[in-house]
Amino acid sequence: MIERVRSGDWNPESVEADRNTRDALAARGYWQAFQRVKQSVEKVLGNQNAGLIASTDHSAWYRELFGPSVTAGLIKPADxxxxxxxxxxxxxxxxVPPRFDAVRxxxxxxxxxxxxxPEPAVRVVMGHFMFVHIHPYVDGxxxxxxxLMNVMTASGGYPWTVVPLARRADYMAALEQASVRHDIAPFASLLSSLIKGSTEH
Incomplete structure (x- = not known):
């Protein structure tokens, strides 16, 4: 695979084997990042400020998320x-996310x-929405x-919460409503229902 990347033959858009390898690298990166996020959650559960932990730790999550792609030569460490x-x-x-020079x-x-x-529920909604609204990275x-949302949920004693594939369309629509129409209520309601669903399981 590394040789295919080097030679320029790597094409996950049309070659199934390359697509499967890309997906495997993404899954490995997600697992590695998840391990780092769990460490951040432990700090928050130890009564450290969730916003401060997210600020100091999020770059390490990002490096882990794409670490396997760096190892494979798909992206450069500098990226x-x-x-x-x-x-x-x-x-x-x-x-349209803000210009890159505004991101800093x-x-x-x-x-x-x-x-x-001070309010954990606000941190959950604001943390997730504002991060993706700014879109500080090229990918991920x-x-x-x-x-980030789950580090904030930990600060309120809420359970780890996922957005299931079956709710992805609702999730994207709620984000769009918040970003484009400046109506955060559907997104807040969706996250609330997902957190309640996690609590019941």
């Missing part, structure tokens, strides 16, 4: 350093808000936003 350096677009969305100011302000927000923003 994981810092936030994006160019425009990014959200597939099937009318939302938005992210510290975002983490300051999280650190100073949704996964990172959901990791």
């Amino acid at each position: 994981l350093a810092g936030y994006r350096n160019g425009p990014v677009y959200v597939r099937r969305s009318m939302h 100011e938005l992210m510290p302000a975002f983490f300051d808000l999280l650190q100073n927000e 923003n949704g996964r990172m936003g959901r990791f």
Whole structure:
């Protein structure tokens, strides 16, 4: 596979074997990032400020998320350093994330808000929504936003919460409503229902 990448023959869009390898690398990266996020959750459960933990730890989650792709030679280690350096677009969305030069100011302000927000439920909704709204990375923003959401859920004593595939359309529609129409209520209601569902299982 590494030789195919080097030679330029790597094509996960049309070659099934390459697509399967890409998916395997993504799954491994998710598992590695999940291990790091669990360490962050442990800090939050030890009464450390969830916003501060997310601020200091999120870059390590991101490196783990794409670490296998670096090892395989698909991306360069430098690609994981810092936030994006160019425009990014959200597939099937009318939302256009802020310019890359604004991201460097938005992210510290975002983490300051999280650190100073006293209400855990607000941190859950705000943490997830604002992260994906800013879209600080070229790729992986949704996964990172959901990791961040779960660090915030831990701060309120809520269970680990996933967005099941069956609810993905609702999830994307609620994010779109919040981003484009500035109506956060459907997104907050969706997260609330998912957290309650996690509590009942």
